Amino acid sequence: MNEPVYASPSAGLPPQTALHTGRAVFTEAYAVIPHGVMRDIVTSFLPHWNDTRAWVIARPLSGFAETFSQYIVEVLPGGGSDRPEPNPEAEGVLFVVAGQASLTIDGQDHMLTPGGYAFLPPTCDWSLRNKSSEPARFHWIRKRYESVDGIAMPTAFVSNENDEPIRWMAGTNDRWGTTRFVDPTDLRHDMHVNIVTLEPGAVIPFEETHVMEHGLYVLEGKAVYRLNRDWVEVEAGDFMWLRAFCPQACYAGPGRFRYLLYKDVNRHMKLGL
Template sequence: MTKRSYYAPEGGLPPQTQLLTDRAMFTEAYAVIPKGTMSDIVTSLLPFWDKARFWVLSRPLSGFAETFSQYIAEVQPGGGSDRPETEPGVEAVLFVVKGSMTLAIDGAAHEMEEGGYAFLPPHASWSLRNNGDAPVRFHWIRKAYQAVAGLDAPEAFVTNENHVDPTPMPETEGKWATTRFVDPNDLRHDMHVTIVTFEPGAVIPFAETHVMEHGLYVLEGKAVYRLNQDWVEVEAGDYMWLRAFCPQACYAGGPGKFRYLLYKDVNRHMPLAPLR
């Protein structure tokens, strides 16, 4: 089994002697939230969660990225929730970056550890508990499911990155690969959450410009990332948030792999009236 690396925030506060200069930025097309920003004082608490706090990385903003929210959750031993989601019609992906936890879906228990991935459809009844002796940290990506008449909602599933073979991108000699947890041809899914891996020196060789919104959390390594008109240095623990049509490209800096958790909305018509 390949040893993976997953960066997870620890919280705390920087010392009073630290310079204020930082890489954080928010523009009309993208945001960069560096790992150093994820301190104790920017965490949120949520209803019906015990011994838990959350770093909110993104949320729908009118005129920016509007389809999803993304949190990093930290749950202490004995903590969790029997009512984690309070909004109807919401699907989710959970991805564990530190520790382990027990996820119950419609009464069935699943043990998840680092690299663990769960898809939760909007109709799922689920709960979560940290039964271990150390904190667990995981990403929680939420989206209002966009139902289509004649298509059933997808079913829940739990897996681990180590059980899914990455798919090399065409004509890249395996230097750029994507770990896909759902079949891209399964139109029941209206979002994809994948892991993108670049070998040192690999590139996205053009400025991707497309309708999909993105959340990118760097799990491992470092790179120079093109965001709109800027080249930005990013490293493990940083988060990038892109609105639709924001040009993007990448050059992986090495010396190791550059890997990130990627959200995008897919497989639906562009709504011409407000969704109900």
């Protein structure tokens, strides 16, 4: 198996001689935020986090994607938070792309290295610190948990993508697959954050059109992605943000193409407000 590769923001600022030729686009059905626009000038600081900044690449928007937010968080050595999550109804997933993060969940310590994954249910007591000498970067995906009568809330867990198999789609000759951190039939979970892998030349050969909202952060490689009516070129470090029912398909290559995927799952549709 190839060693995992993880893109993260370019940071800094382009030189004054750079041309304005970006690929950023926001439409009624999707948005593309290219890696080249994730610069210092668009970062935010977070309450109760020290020596930390975040690129906010998705947030609930009425009439667009409404279920989740997604940050790329950078924590400098010595930084972090003992009060990271302000919303007691929020669940979260952390996925580390660079450096080391010391995560404590309900009094138990975990060291997250690149590929490290943590699921954090509502009300769990967690904190995060960078005790290393290099910056740590991770995705933080947040969603308001939808509880269901008679179904228990999921529990916290920590994993790493290196410890999870790629589950290849039937009939693809191991060319298109998903690394899943949660059993799809586990109805305690109302969101999945997975890694999708397409080997060179692999395709998603039909226009997926479904109720799930998506955040797709490209970890590695290049592809041509079908988004609604458009074919869009994307590469490592780009973020695609899709509202419900946005048609999507893909041609991957020339190298391996992988992305971190969010989707909302396993709940009835709300009827009215």
